[in-house]
Amino acid sequence: xxxAWRTFAIGVLIAVLVIALIPWVWMLLTSFKTRLDxxxxxPVWLFKPTFEHYPTVFLDKGYLPLVWNSILVAxxxxxxxxxxxxxxxxxxxxxxxxxxxxxxxFFLTTRMAPxxxxxxxxxxLFTMLGITDTPxxxxxxxxxxxxxxxxxxxRGFFADIxxxxxEAALMDGHSRFGMFARVLVPLAAPGLxxxxxxxxxxxxxxxxxxxxxxxxxxxxxxxxxxxLVTPHGTLWGQVAAVAIVATLPIIVFxxxxxxxxxxxxxxxxxxG
Amino acid sequence: MTRRGITGALFDRGVAPLLLVPAVLLxxxxxxxxxxxxxxxSLTDLSFAIPDRDGNFLxxxxxxxxxxxxxxxWHSFGLTMKFVAIVVTIxxxxxxxxxxxxxxxxxxxxxxxxxxxxxxMLAPVAVGLIWKLLLQGDFGMVTYYLRAIxxxxxxxxxxxxxxxxxxxxxxxDAWQWTPFVTLxxxxxxxxxxxxxxxxxxxxxxxxxxxFRDVTLPLLRPIIALVLLLRAIDAFKEFDKxxxxxxxxxxxxxxLLSIYVYxxxxxxxxxxxxxxxxxxxxxVVLILCAVFYKAVYWREGRPIxxxx
Amino acid sequence: xxxxxxxxRKVFPDGTVALDNFSLxxxxxEFVVLLGPSGSGKTTACRILAGLEEATGGxxxxxxxxxxxxxxxxxxxxxxxxxxxxxxxxxxxxxxAYPLKVRSTPRGERERKVRDIAAMLRIDELLKRRPRELSxxxxxxxxxARALVWDPKICLMDxxxxxxxxxxxxxxxxxxxxLHADLGRTFVFVTHDQEEAMTLGTRIAVMSEGRLVQxxxxxxxxxxxxTRFVAEFIGRPAMNTVDGSVRNGLFRAGVIxxxxxxxxxxxxxxxxxxxxxxVHETAGxxxxxxxxxxxxxxxxxxxxFLRGEEVSFVSRVxxxxxxxxxxxxxxxxxxxxxxxxxxxxxxxxxDSGTQP
Numbered sequence: 004x005x006x007a008w009r010t011f012a013i014g015v016l017i018a019v020l021v022i023a024l025i026p027w028v029w030m031l032l033t034s035f036k037t038r039l040d041x042x043x044x045x046p047v048w049l050f051k052p053t054f055e056h057y058p059t060v061f062l063d064k065g066y067l068p069l070v071w072n073s074i075l076v077a078x079x080x081x082x083x084x085x086x087x088x089x090x091x092x093x094x095x096x097x098x099x100x101x102x103x104x105x106x107x108x109f110f111l112t113t114r115m116a117p118x119x120x121x122x123x124x125x126x127x128l129f130t131m132l133g134i135t136d137t138p139x140x141x142x143x144x145x146x147x148x149x150x151x152x153x154x155x156x157x158r159g160f161f162a163d164i165x166x167x168x169x170e171a172a173l174m175d176g177h178s179r180f181g182m183f184a185r186v187l188v189p190l191a192a193p194g195l196x197x198x199x200x201x202x203x204x205x206x207x208x209x210x211x212x213x214x215x216x217x218x219x220x221x222x223x224x225x226x227x228x229x230x231l232v233t234p235h236g237t238l239w240g241q242v243a244a245v246a247i248v249a250t251l252p253i254i255v256f257x258x259x260x261x262x263x264x265x266x267x268x269x270x271x272x273x274x275g
Numbered sequence: 276m277t278r279r280g281i282t283g284a285l286f287d288r289g290v291a292p293l294l295l296v297p298a299v300l301l302x303x304x305x306x307x308x309x310x311x312x313x314x315x316x317s318l319t320d321l322s323f324a325i326p327d328r329d330g331n332f333l334x335x336x337x338x339x340x341x342x343x344x345x346x347x348x349w350h351s352f353g354l355t356m357k358f359v360a361i362v363v364t365i366x367x368x369x370x371x372x373x374x375x376x377x378x379x380x381x382x383x384x385x386x387x388x389x390x391x392x393x394x395x396m397l398a399p400v401a402v403g404l405i406w407k408l409l410l411q412g413d414f415g416m417v418t419y420y421l422r423a424i425x426x427x428x429x430x431x432x433x434x435x436x437x438x439x440x441x442x443x444x445x446x447x448d449a450w451q452w453t454p455f456v457t458l459x460x461x462x463x464x465x466x467x468x469x470x471x472x473x474x475x476x477x478x479x480x481x482x483x484x485x486f487r488d489v490t491l492p493l494l495r496p497i498i499a500l501v502l503l504l505r506a507i508d509a510f511k512e513f514d515k516x517x518x519x520x521x522x523x524x525x526x527x528x529x530l531l532s533i534y535v536y537x538x539x540x541x542x543x544x545x546x547x548x549x550x551x552x553x554x555x556x557x558v559v560l561i562l563c564a565v566f567y568k569a570v571y572w573r574e575g576r577p578i579x580x581x582x
Numbered sequence: 583x584x585x586x587x588x589x590x591r592k593v594f595p596d597g598t599v600a601l602d603n604f605s606l607x608x609x610x611x612e613f614v615v616l617l618g619p620s621g622s623g624k625t626t627a628c629r630i631l632a633g634l635e636e637a638t639g640g641x642x643x644x645x646x647x648x649x650x651x652x653x654x655x656x657x658x659x660x661x662x663x664x665x666x667x668x669x670x671x672x673x674x675x676x677x678x679a680y681p682l683k684v685r686s687t688p689r690g691e692r693e694r695k696v697r698d699i700a701a702m703l704r705i706d707e708l709l710k711r712r713p714r715e716l717s718x719x720x721x722x723x724x725x726x727a728r729a730l731v732w733d734p735k736i737c738l739m740d741x742x743x744x745x746x747x748x749x750x751x752x753x754x755x756x757x758x759x760x761l762h763a764d765l766g767r768t769f770v771f772v773t774h775d776q777e778e779a780m781t782l783g784t785r786i787a788v789m790s791e792g793r794l795v796q797x798x799x800x801x802x803x804x805x806x807x808x809t810r811f812v813a814e815f816i817g818r819p820a821m822n823t824v825d826g827s828v829r830n831g832l833f834r835a836g837v838i839x840x841x842x843x844x845x846x847x848x849x850x851x852x853x854x855x856x857x858x859x860x861v862h863e864t865a866g867x868x869x870x871x872x873x874x875x876x877x878x879x880x881x882x883x884x885x886x887f888l889r890g891e892e893v894s895f896v897s898r899v900x901x902x903x904x905x906x907x908x909x910x911x912x913x914x915x916x917x918x919x920x921x922x923x924x925x926x927x928x929x930x931x932x933d934s935g936t937q938p
Contacts, residue, residue: 009380012376012379012380013380013381015376016373016376016377016380016381016387019373019391020387020390020391022450023390023391023393023394023450023454024390024393026394026405026406026409026450027393027394027397027405029405029408029409029416030404030405030408033408041414042413042414043414044413044414044419045419046416046419046420087297087298087301088298090294090295090298091294091295091297091298091299093291093294094291094292094294094295095295097291098291098292100292106295106299108563108564108567109299109302110302111563111566111567112559112560112563113302113306113307115507115559115562115563116306116310116556116559117510117511117532117552117555117556117559118511118513119511119513119532119535119536119552119555120310120313120535120552120553120555120556120559121306121309121310121313121552121556123309123313123316123539123545123548123549123552124308124309124310124312124313124316124549125305125306125309127309127312128305128308128309128312143301143305144305146301146305147302147305147306150298150301150302151302154298178286179286179291180286182286183286204396207398208396208397208398208399208400208401209398210398210399210400210513210514210517211513211514211517215540225398225400225401228400228401228404228518229400229517229518232404232407232518239408242404242408243408246401246404246405249398249401250396250397250398250401253396253397253398254393254396254397256396257389257392257393257396258389261385261388261389261392264392264458265458265459265462268455268458268459268504269459269500269501269504270504272500273459273462273463273466273497273500274462274466468667470663470665470667471667471668471669471670473634473661473663473667474661474663474667474668474669474728475669475680475684476633476634476654476655477632477634477654477659477660477661477729477738478660478680478681478684478728479654479655479681479684479685479732480655480680480684481655481684484684488669488680488684489669492669492671492672493670493671495671
């Protein structure tokens with residue numbers, strides 16, 4: 004009985020995994036298919052691969068700069084969010100002041116803010132500042148949710164460190180800044196790394212802000228995707244190549260942060 | 276102190292809360308400012324399409340029009356509510372069931388989880404694109420197999436049929452986010468203490484009774500958290516629909532965020548669009564407050580699932 | 583009839599052998615204490631009896647019936663857990679009523695039984711509270727009430743007192759003993775605290791490294807320990823043991839030289855409980871001169887830490903020894919009838935015929 008249950012359960016889980024993975028795998032296959040194979044009436048699973056789509060779309064059609072933009076935006080956003088967010092998280096974890104929890108709630112609302120609601124005035128503001136169509140605009144926009152993510156996640160990681168560590172560091176002769184920089188931050192390093200990777204992923208995957216704020220020069224990969232789909236004659240091989248480049252690094256990254264993923268995506272509320 | 280500069284000084288002088296200032300300042304300028312400006316705009320007739328509507332103050336006219344006269348807004352609102360309710364229900368039930376299976380039957384969970392996580396890590400735009408390919412009318416892989424097993428009419432295509440398009444988008448969202456529910460619920464299950472279960476066993480409870488009387492009550496905070504987070508996210512859904520259908524055919528898939536996008540970027544009716552955008556913000560804000568009060572507890576530490 | 587472990591073996595997935603050829607038999611109505619240091623397998627034995635762990639080998643019988651593979655629900659046993667394992671989301675009443683509820687006891691009877699047991703444990707004022715509103719002692723009573731409310735054949739307790747503070751522990755101990763006398767149920771009680779074991783058990787099963795070492799009344803475990811391990815584990819301060827050797831009926835170890843009639847030649851171990859040492863201020867026949875190292879007052883007694891060449895003793899003087907100063911010399915007598923002898927290599931008791 005329990006053996007039959009077990010077999011049944013494993014079967015179901017395998018089916019679930021297949022359903023979860025096949026769509027992306029299909030995209031991967033398509034990126035190596037000739038136009039003929041890609042458009043075949045009957046789905047083609049085995050075929051002679053072609054490697055032309057990647058060079059064509061990234062070199063000839065000029066999608067390579069989009070990759071650089073995505074990397075640039077995601078990296079700088081991450082750095083910026085950590086630089087401002089980590090000290091803020093430390094303050095939330097270790098200091099009490101009036102209105103602390105209200106301010107913390109403010110950070111939550113900025114993390115959750117629907118982009119569609121603020122992207123228009125943000126666009127107007129950036130136009131005023133003259134930074135639309137530059138990576139800086141997207142970096143600032145992405146910092147709104149990533150900064151809050153850092154504050155929320157890192158507060159939890161700092162709170163996990165016993166306060167006795169602070170006191171021991173001070174007794175050992177560190178200044179308060181030394182205690183923070185030399186003792187607490189290294190202790191929170193695994194969490195910090197996970198937070199950084201998650202920031203990077205969220206920025207890399209973001210679409211609406213980037214789509215509205217940059218039109219040409221600062222375009223990121225996600226923004227480049229809709230332009231590839233045309234009502235007639237979409238070149239699916241090339242589309243797939245872009246989609247794969249836009250997703251593969253993220254899949255690899257997510258393996259690294261898997262352990263802290265739950266915590267990051269639940270705003271630190273659940274330990275993974 | 277001089278060597279460590281201002282940051283060091285702030286740490287040492289016991290005015291550490293000032294370290295929050297840059298973070299808060301950035302958010303105020305980049306986010307709160309635009310939000311307040313939008314709130315102001317929503318009280319005006321600002322439009323980039325009609326010449327003399329350059330921001331005259333209207334009071335609450337836009338909201339009045341939105342509430343009383345705008346059938347499309349209410350259509351979108353209803354659609355969004357339907358979308359959120361159905362999607363969150365499917366994702367929760369499925370995700371929880373899968374989590375229970377993994378919890379009960381899989382010892383080496385890491386590999387299973389890594390594979391399962393792929394959909395939720397993909398950029399939503401890429402998800403939209405992938406499914407657009409899979410659901411193409413004449414050569415889509417999923418279309419082909421749906422027709423092969425008789426679930427789809429030969430002349431039909433999922434993406435252009437007004438009846439099947441919304442369910443399809445819901446299923447795609449479920450495809451992407453069910454793993455999230457699984458991941459969180461599994462973390463919840465794994466964090467449960469062993470003792471209450473052993474106590475229930477010793478008290479003579481049967482497996483279903485244990486699930487009802489011990490597992491579910493202990494998981495309640497996590498269940499609430501998952502439902503709220505998914506609801507907030509589903510409410511904001513934009514990317515996938517934007518690339519899959521753009522809100523069409525007609526307004527069949529025009530959720531609130533798509534409608535607001537159309538008001539602002541197709542009609543360039545910024546004042547009116549702002550009032551609709553404000554409504555989205557309001558709903559999200561309310562859900563956030565519920566999340567914060569009901570689920571998250573103070574001190575920034577993860578919730579204790581048990582005890 | 584009662585309970586019987588037959589050569590039970592338990593190996594955990596990580597390879598740890600928790601129980602090795604463990605056999606034990608006791609009768610209905612006993613208060614059996616499983617006593618041993620951590621890692622001795624006492625908790626595992628208890629959990630195997632409960633059905634929470636499955637034995638790797640051997641069998642467990644209750645009233646002559648093999649229950650080795652029976653699910654816990656069908657064993658008719660209840661358990662009090664170390665951290666009480668109360669259901670945090672249920673009221674005290676519902677916690678206690680839960681075993682009745684899952685057994686479909688009618689509502690009226692359920693109510694009556696819960697009130698009865700609650701009155702017995704004097705927690706009837708707390709029935710509406712939640713577990714987190716209880717003190718440690720109250721939570722412990724609720725756990726006991728839940729374990730006894732449905733009249734199980736056997737009540738298992740896994741270190742139920744270890745989370746209480748010292749005074750409360752003493753008090754609860756007495757109550758458990760009274761409860762056992764009143765109810766006449768079989769109690770199986772796991773602990774690492776030898777004092778708890780001595781006061782509670784009708785019989786004590788002393789365990790070490792997954793095996794049963796001795797199963798006997800508290801009195802016999804104390805006065806006739808079957809191994810050096812039991813001798814040293816039971817009693818505080820621990821029994822003094824001296825390694826030495828016997829030749830021609832004479833035991834020698836450093837300054838000690840005493841009669842050991844009937845013992846075989848070769849190395850052996852002498853044991854003497856601190857309270858059985860007789861301390862004199864003057865020298866005499868068979869008295870060993872030792873230097874007083876430290877004096878500790880444990881009112882009403884005094885502990886003397888004594889040192890001599892190659893040996894050291896603790897003595898419990900049953901009087902006010904405040905007049906004995908450190909660094910002075912006392913003369914110690916080891917009465918024949920209180921001497922314990924153990925084999926030096928196996929630690930097994932040697933009965934030389936000199937004991938009472």
